[in-house]
Amino acid sequence: LQGPFTTTFVPHLFHKSIRVLCNANTSEGFNPNKDASLPEINLITSEIPRLGGQPPSKRSTLAFFAGGLHGHIRYLLLNEWKGKDQDVQVYEKVPQRVSYEKMMKSSKFCLCPSGYEVASPRVVEAIYAECVPVLISDGYIPPFSDVLDWKLFSVQVPVKNISDIKNILMSISNRQYLRMQRRVKQVQRHFLMNGPPKRYDVFHMIVHSVWLRRLNIRIQDLLT
Structure with a gap:
């Protein structure tokens, strides 16, 4: 970094x-x-991450984020959404008896705001969990953009539109979401680390x- x-x-x-x-x-x-x-x-370990999650029909949470409050973008996100909406679940710390991994695997969209740096490991974590990543940043160039069209499997939200996240995600039809989620599964292999x-x-x-x-x-x- x-x-x-x-x-x-x-x-x-x-x-x-x-x-x-x-x-x-x-x-x-x-x-x-x-x-x-x-x-x-x-x-976290040398093991291959557990891929996949709930099927789309069982993903009951619209959007999820949990992470430390660092950087102005996360401050804006938590200030706008923390504890204010059951559909857009935003936490600074995951509540007790709630699994971060299970939340990602049971959410339709995973919010990936920039912190101190523009990149976030949550982008890849979302892809592993087959949760459509929502990139909340300005000036970020996603990996492998030469060959991967990120608009097909992610949502990119400018920082100025943080307050409108729910409307943006709700405006995505179920048919469109299913296509995006299927493409997330298709690009998983490009983000896996293997040895060799x-x-x-x-x-x-x-x-x-x-x-x-x-x-x-x-x-x-x-x-x-």
Whole structure:
């Protein structure tokens, strides 16, 4: 997460290298033509994460978020929605006897607001739980956008529209939601870490992202 900050001290790295960054924030100099966005993955154990969740018909919660209050976007989200709506369940800490994982696996949409940094591991956690991610950020370039059309399997909400989240999600028809949720399941394999790597997993997707940017940059651009 310190990559953007560190490279600002070395202009040659900042301007001439292909940077692979979790904090893919265009407001901090991330250049999608030259830099690659890296998914932020929270590896709790070395085991493959438990994928899947409730079928769409049994996902009783419209939207869910639980996370620490850091960064102005989360402050706005919690101030607007914390404890105020049973359909949009927003917590700073998950209540006792409530499972964070089960909530993600039983929600239709999982809210993924930026914190101190623009990226959040909740994006990948939502994909693992087959919960349609709702990206709440400004200036964020989602991973692998060259080949994955995020509009087909996620909802992108500008920060200025946080107060309108419920209306935005309610306006998505059940037919449209089912298509998005099915596509979340289809892209899961691109966010899995395997040892050794497997075809089309996150390792190969990152390498492919770097390869694509190499096509945009000439060797002399990198050396001069």
